[in-house]
């Protein structure tokens with residue numbers, strides 16, 4: 001039973017990962033990133049999700065140094081961007097991420113996207129080479145867990161043809177209105193923890209009345225109902241806001257439980273909304 005932001009899911013290698021991650025996509029480097037990450041940590045978040053592509057790792061590193069919480073009590077995730085895929089380039093990109101974050105080890109490193117632009121025909125080889133570098137960094141103790149993002153089952157199957165270590169996490173778009181049943185079932189079967197990016201469908205969820213009645217019933221907000229739905233499905237959500245009141249609101253999700261019928265109602269919204277991004281079609 002998860003009772004606070006500090007409670008954890010356990011990865012198959014035994015590493016504990018705080019059950020809600022604080023998202024930082026589109027958080028500008030500089031004061032906004034430093035202040036919002038410090039605010040989140042102050043409010044109890046212990047898990048921060050960033051990526052080289054977000055270009056805010058330096059400010060996040062500054063917030064981590066200044067927040068007053070022991071490094072070992074924080075869980076920091078970053079992601080390898082597409083243009084850095086490949087063995088040597090991954091090792092180099094990892095060094096840059098660590099130098100920008102100003103950290104000695106990373107908790108979780110993800111391949112951001114399965115098919116990089118220009119590699120539509122050899123993405124399988126690119127992912128395997130990138131993963132070989134991930135395994136080296138993991139074996140060296142520089143990363144506590146390794147995983148993928150936006151991978152469908154067939155992308156993971158391809159990776160596993162040469163992988164020595166299976167991914168521990170798959171971070172995918174997942175929210176009320178987009179269940180990703182096939183990928184979630186595959187990940188559950190293979191002990192891969194699913195993390196949900198865009199838990200509010202990047203804000204689209206608030207433009208629909210779909211969850212209003214349920215939110216009113218529990219005297220909670222749509223955001224809180226959405227996050228609760230993720231947690232009750234065993235999925236780790238990554239809500240993003242830089243507004244202190246919303247950062248607090250998104251943390252206040254441990255004092256209610258959605259009923260089975262309300263969970264089912266939300267499950268049945270599958271297909272209503274989503275970014276429309278398809279990791280087989282869209283190469284960045």
Ligand code: NAD
Pocket residue numbers: 022023024025026049050112149150171172196197198199200201202203206223238239240241242246247249250
């Ligand atoms: P999100 O679903 O978290 O939505 C963010 C939007 O919702 C923002 O506009 C924010 O102001 C608004 N919001 C947040 N809390 C609110 C509240 N309580 N009430 C009203 N509005 C609220 O979208 P996201 O930022 O794209 O996704 C979350 C995180 O997932 C990112 O920040 C990033 O860390 C990660 N992510 C990963 C990938 C990937 O490819 N791996 C892609 C996108 C995002």
